[in-house]
Amino acid sequence: MSETDIKLGYFDQPKTKKMLWRLLWAVCILSLLLEFFVHRKNHFDMENFFGFYGVLGFIACSVSILVAKAMGLFLKKEEDYYDDDK
Amino acid sequence: MTMINNLPPGLILILGAFLVPLLSGKAKNWYVIALPLLTFWHISQLDMAASLVLNLADFQLETLRVDKWSKAFGYIFTLSGFAAFLYGYYEKRSTQFVSALLYIGSSLMVVFAKDIITLYIFWELMAISSVYLILGSKTQKSYQASFRYVMVHIFGGLVLLAGIILTIHQTGSISFEAFDPDMATLGTWLILIGFLVNAAALPFSSWLPDAYPEATVMGGVILSAYTSKTAVYVLIRGFAGWDILILLGCAMSLYGIVYALLENDMRRILAFSIINQVGFMVCAVGIGTPLALNGAMAHAFCCIIYIGLLWMSAGAVLYRTGKSKCTDLGGLYNTMPWTLVFGCVGAMAISAVPLTSGFTSKTIIIAEAANSHMFWAWLALEIASAGVFLHAGIKFPYFVFFAKDKGLRPPEAPKSMLAGMAFLSFFCIYLGMFPERLYNILPDAELVKQAMPYTFYDIYVHHFAHVVTQIQLLAFSALVFFLFLPMLKRTNTIALDFDWFYRKGFGVIHLMIDTGFNGLNKWTNRTIALGLTAKLSAYFKDGPARLCMIALKPVWELSGAKIDGPDGMETRFLKKFRTAYFSVGSTAIFTLVLFLVFCFFFY
The missing domain is CATH 1.20.5 (Single alpha-helices involved in coiled-coils or other helix-helix interfaces)
Incomplete structure (x- = not known):
């Protein structure tokens, strides 16, 4: 150990x-x-919520990861996917 | 003296490139390091009234337009070139330097061109000269990727050329000025598409993550700066306020994030982050207000620095380990701490962490989107800001330098590489703390300084609220990354992109063309070449002989000679005809018979 x-x-x-x-x-x-x-001075009503930017960061990133994951199901291919081209 | 005062800055690098092969050893490296510095100095000395007019056929090419826009881009292009060559001190190959100098020189020519024909010529030269930075890797993959890179840029160049010809035909002017969105013609749209191909805008984006990651170590650093930023420059000049660019810019910044998350190759992750960052600038050009355009300029300036720094850091890892995939890397903090530190400075700058340059440049664009009450654009850019921290800010350093220790213990990057990275790191932090120097070279410096805080106190104390919200956004993005880490485990895969259409889609078209046209070809070959022609040939070859044989066969039969078989009369006779080898006697008899037949008919 x-x-x-x-x-x-x-x-x-x-x-x-x-x-x-x-x-x-x-x-x-x-x-x-x-x-x-x-x-702070805000431009949009949404910004007035407490912790808006934290929530935005959290949601934006988790959704990006989930979307990427879902797209990965269709789009991910093996490294040599294009290799039989030529 | 006037010649030197009116010399387009790009020509220094382009003409200077031809001397590179004459130099040897480290003199070559020092020479290429000095050239961008000389050019930088020349740009700083250029008079606003400087011009150089060349006559080409009926056109007067104005190759030099000096104003604050072209000067600002000139400064950053030469600074970044200096840093890249300092970093590339290890490189010995003249082809790499010649190619890089021609590429950077051409991009400067584009920036300083006043007429659209000069712009086009050097636009194309950029694409051609940069290919050698990709080919220099000498791998099968880089060879194929550079082929696709050239093809895409030839396509973009032809669209641009078509647009330019149509526009010149309509307006009669070759001057490159802003296009009015309300007076858009087919020619203008084609020019826009040509520019957007180089900006890697959707759906012409995939050439960038396809080609750049196959480039050489120094080539990747250089490529990351020029093509897309030159496109941003011409968009600022020509297409400010075109609404479609807002949409395209937001789409680019979000697209970059999702694809970077799917990616396994570290330099490809960074390639997607270029698209993400250029998306911010394209969106700002679409907003089109003076502040937004200055924001695009400031962001391009900072982006060239931190993207270059990130590519340097990744390049140093590739140089030392020969590996580029996240699945092969990890734990490098043990032996490459400086590369890690500089990489992290770049990663923080691209994520707009307070005290770095991204924070003072990106903020202009986002603030202007909010000022213009463009809610969706503002929201998309905020989301993209969070997302860029996720992939370029954390994912890249985490999987390369930390994550699972793969037992790699390469030595630290060479000193020259560290020097190049240190140089750019300094700017990332300096411009984040004291952006006034940057704001001062912007075309509308006063406007920017009225709208944005620019002293250290003003940014970090007086406007502390913005610092807090930015930290909130980033801290929770980081939290998501580590909470979702099990879902982000890298796999040895690639993700399909728009290039599928020309890599596989063209395969389908190729197959159709192959079976269609080659089928027709085969059929023609069978029936005409092999069938008809062979028959005609046989007719002309053996026709007269067979005619004679009709008369001769009964004679042979009567005389009892052997007719068939390889040594029969028939074969011997045909052979005689083919070689035209007749004895004098038989020719005389034949002539006599022919003469008698002739006399019989005519007398």
């Missing part, structure tokens, strides 16, 4: 990974909390 621990690079250690996860959650929550302290 200790032998594999030595081999693992810094970013591959479970401890680092855990720390990075916590950091990510912390940044997300902090960015939401900061919204209480700032005032």
Whole structure:
């Protein structure tokens, strides 16, 4: 066990990974909390919702991944798909 | 002196390219590093009134138009060339340098061209000269991809040429000025399509992710900057305010994201992010207000820097490992930390993380979409901003440098590569903190500085609310990436794109043409070439002999000679006729008989 621990690079250690996860959650929550302290001019009504940009980022990215995944079912081909052309 | 004052900047690089083969060793590298710097200096010295008119047939070609637009593009094109050649210090092949210099020089000629014929000539030269940057990889794949690359650009060039001829015919002018969307003719539309092919707009987008990832390491870095940004430049000049560009730009920025998510090859991921970024600029050109156009310019400037940086980082990985697929890479942070750091600076800049250049340039475009009350365009661009962080900002560094450690332990990139990356990284961060320098070279600098915060304090303290919303957008995008990570596991696959239509679709057409025309060909061959001709040939060859044989056969039969078989009279006789080998005696008898027959009939 200790032998594999030595081999693992810094970013591959479970401890680092855990720390990075916590950091990510912390940044997300902090960015939401900061919204209480700032005032912004908005162009559209949608922007007035609390945490609008966080929600937008979350939804936009998950939908992109799901769409890509769904398109992948039709569009993904093996690496050599075009190789029999010539 | 006046000649030098009126020298189109592109010519320095184009003429300079011819000296490259004469130099050897590292002198060659230093020479090509110095050339873009010289050109940069020349552009900075160019007078706004400078012009160079050449006569071609009935046309007066005005090859030099100096204004703030052309100067700004000239600056970034030469800076990026300098960085690329510094990065390419390892390269020894003259063909690569000549090709790159001709390519960059031609793109500068396009930028500074005042008339559309000069523009067209160098537009084509760009496509032709850049092919060697792809062919230089010397792989079967790069050979085929460069063939398709040339074909697509020949198509785009011909459409452009048709448009130019129609427009010159209608207006009688060869000057390249803004086209009015309300007065659009077929010629104008064809010119627009020709430009859009180079901008990699849908549906002419797939040549870019098809060809660029097959290029050489330095070639990829250079290609990533010029073709699409030159197209953005001519769109700004010619097609500002054309509504269709808003739609196209949004579609490009979203298309780039979805395809980049499907992709396995790291340089192809970055190729899709070029389309995504050019989408922002095309959309801004479509919005067409002065602020949007300046935003497109600023974004093109920053985009050339950070996209180049990303391609450098990926190129360094390819150079050291020889691998380009995410499925083969991973864990490189162990031995290539500097490449990782510079790659991450590029990744953050493209994602418009605060304190980087993307944040100060992309914001202009998105803010102007909101100011113009274009809700859908604004929403699409915000979504695309989140998505670009997903694929270029996190996916690229994560799968290449982290993810599963594949046990690769290549050495760090060569120092010259690191120097090129450091140079561009500096600009990514500097322009993110102090964008005033960039805003000052924009054509409407005052307008931009009125509308946008431009000092460090103003951006990051006074307008802190925008920083917060941007961090929110990005942090939650990152969260999605890591939550969905199991769904993003790379597979060794490719995704079908528009190029299917000419790679496989043409196959179907080819098959139809093959069976159709070759079938006709075979039938003709059978009936005419082999059938009719053979019969005619046999007739002319053996006809007279067979006529004679009608008379001779009874004689042979009476004399009891052997007629059939290989040594029979018939075969011997035919052979005699074919070789025209007759003994003197038989010829004399034949002549005498013929003479008697003649006399019998006529006397």
